[in-house]
Amino acid sequence: MTPAARVQTAIEILDAIATSARDGGAPADAIFAEAMRARRYAGSKDRRAIRGLVYDAIRGVRSVPASGRAAMLALADADPELAALFDGTPYGPAAISADEPRAETGIATPALIKLFDPLVGKADREAMLARAPLDLRANRLRSSRDELALIFPDGEAIAGLADGWRLPGETAAVQHSSYAEGQFEVQDAASQYAAAALGAEAGEVVIDLCAGAGGKTLAIASAAGDEAAILACDTNRARLQQLPPRAHRAGATAIETLLLNPGQERAMLADRMGKADRVIVDAPCSGSGTWRRSPELRWRSTPVRLDRHVAEQAKLMDIGADLVAPGGKLLYAVCSIITREGRAQVDDFLKRHPGWTADDGYLPEGVGRAAGSGFLLTPGRDGCDGFFLARLTAPC
Numbered sequence: 001m002t003p004a005a006r007v008q009t010a011i012e013i014l015d016a017i018a019t020s021a022r023d024g025g026a027p028a029d030a031i032f033a034e035a036m037r038a039r040r041y042a043g044s045k046d047r048r049a050i051r052g053l054v055y056d057a058i059r060g061v062r063s064v065p066a067s068g069r070a071a072m073l074a075l076a077d078a079d080p081e082l083a084a085l086f087d088g089t090p091y092g093p094a095a096i097s098a099d100e101p102r103a104e105t106g107i108a109t110p111a112l113i114k115l116f117d118p119l120v121g122k123a124d125r126e127a128m129l130a131r132a133p134l135d136l137r138a139n140r141l142r143s144s145r146d147e148l149a150l151i152f153p154d155g156e157a158i159a160g161l162a163d164g165w166r167l168p169g170e171t172a173a174v175q176h177s178s179y180a181e182g183q184f185e186v187q188d189a190a191s192q193y194a195a196a197a198l199g200a201e202a203g204e205v206v207i208d209l210c211a212g213a214g215g216k217t218l219a220i221a222s223a224a225g226d227e228a229a230i231l232a233c234d235t236n237r238a239r240l241q242q243l244p245p246r247a248h249r250a251g252a253t254a255i256e257t258l259l260l261n262p263g264q265e266r267a268m269l270a271d272r273m274g275k276a277d278r279v280i281v282d283a284p285c286s287g288s289g290t291w292r293r294s295p296e297l298r299w300r301s302t303p304v305r306l307d308r309h310v311a312e313q314a315k316l317m318d319i320g321a322d323l324v325a326p327g328g329k330l331l332y333a334v335c336s337i338i339t340r341e342g343r344a345q346v347d348d349f350l351k352r353h354p355g356w357t358a359d360d361g362y363l364p365e366g367v368g369r370a371a372g373s374g375f376l377l378t379p380g381r382d383g384c385d386g387f388f389l390a391r392l393t394a395p396c
């Protein structure tokens with residue numbers, strides 16, 4: 001393909017990604033893969049170049065663009081070499097006319113930035129779109145961080161995490177045989193802090209109410225030496241069914257899964273009410289803390305979707321609270337730096353649940369900043385995904 005044809009292809013793919021972001025459809029990665037399957041004539045160099053253009057546009061443009069061309073023009077304005085490829089040659093993009101609309105660049109729209117927790121400063125905002133490193137978590141049931149350090153000597157320990165090992169972002173760690181042997185998981189430090197904050201111990205009954213594919217469930221099993229009885233729930237069958245094979249690979253034997261029907265969570269968990277020592281609610285959210293990895297989430301953010309997340313989080317926290325035994329713990333976590341999903345959500349919970357108290361001291365020294373009754377982690381300050389965590393104790 002000519003360089004100009006690659007630009008035109010990137011524009012067409014961006015059109016599809018923008019439409020999907022608006023409609024709540026498939027994520028950018030899936031659309032890109034599908035688009036490349038439909039263009040088998042594109043070689044590996046073409047594919048790399050097109051991918052670079054598409055993701056540069058997603059990182060650069062702050063909200064869903066009117067068109068793929070508007071997004072690419074915004075990049076071209078800052079890149080004369082790219083602009084020169086808008087030359088009207090066959091298969092390339094048409095020449096640029098002066099009054100064509102451009103997508104707006106930047107981290108996020110001012111309206112979205114206003115929703116950020118007040119602790120999120122300029123340095124945090126800038127770090128939110130930087131390339132993320134690759135964080136591993138040594139699985140204590142099969143390995144240790146020392147063993148990971150021997151396998152991946154280019155890494156470094158992650159502050160406050162006994163099992164955390166950080167590698168450069170481009171490392172192909174999962175292709176190493178130790179991954180298939182269950183020696184480690186790829187897991188951002190923020191998720192590792194969250195799982196550790198639950199504080200689960202051997203002999204306890206734990207419920208992971210929003211387990212997804214089990215990232216935190218497996219970290220909890222590892223920390224408790226496979227001696228906590230864990231019930232992993234989710235409403236998403238495709239995600240939850242990834243957990244049993246992952247648990248098998250990790251050597252975690254005490255995890256049971258339960259697929260919940262949306263709207264019937266309480267009824268399906270009726271026999272578990274008031275019995276769990278610890279419950280984690282790693283709730284669905286805007287994902288505003290994960291833009292380093294999924295910059296496209298900025299394009300999907302709308303007030304209506306945020307309202308929906310906030311309502312679902314409150315509902316899940318209330319169910320989680322009812323599952324906790326007297327004196328037990330509820331850990332609320334979201335990969336978000338938006339106030340309504342974080343500190344405000346917990347303030348409202350504490351108003352609805354008199355007698356519950358907020359814990360302290362469940363994060364390593366120097367990690368996170370106090371944000372209301374919980375803690376905020378940010379890429380700029382803590383070097384991990386943006387996360388809000390709050391651990392709460394039930395009245396006895």
Ligand SMILES: C[S@@+](CC[C@H](N)C(=O)[O-])C[C@H]1O[C@@H](n2cnc3c(N)ncnc32)[C@H](O)[C@@H]1O
Pocket residue numbers: 191209210211212213214215216217233234235236239260262263265282283284285312316
């Ligand atoms: C942030 S993700 C969880 C990630 C997971 N804990 C991990 O560590 O990989 C939120 C999950 O909540 C699930 N979810 C959404 N609504 C739910 C509900 N009503 N009950 C249980 N799970 C729900 C979603 O399917 C999604 O998997």
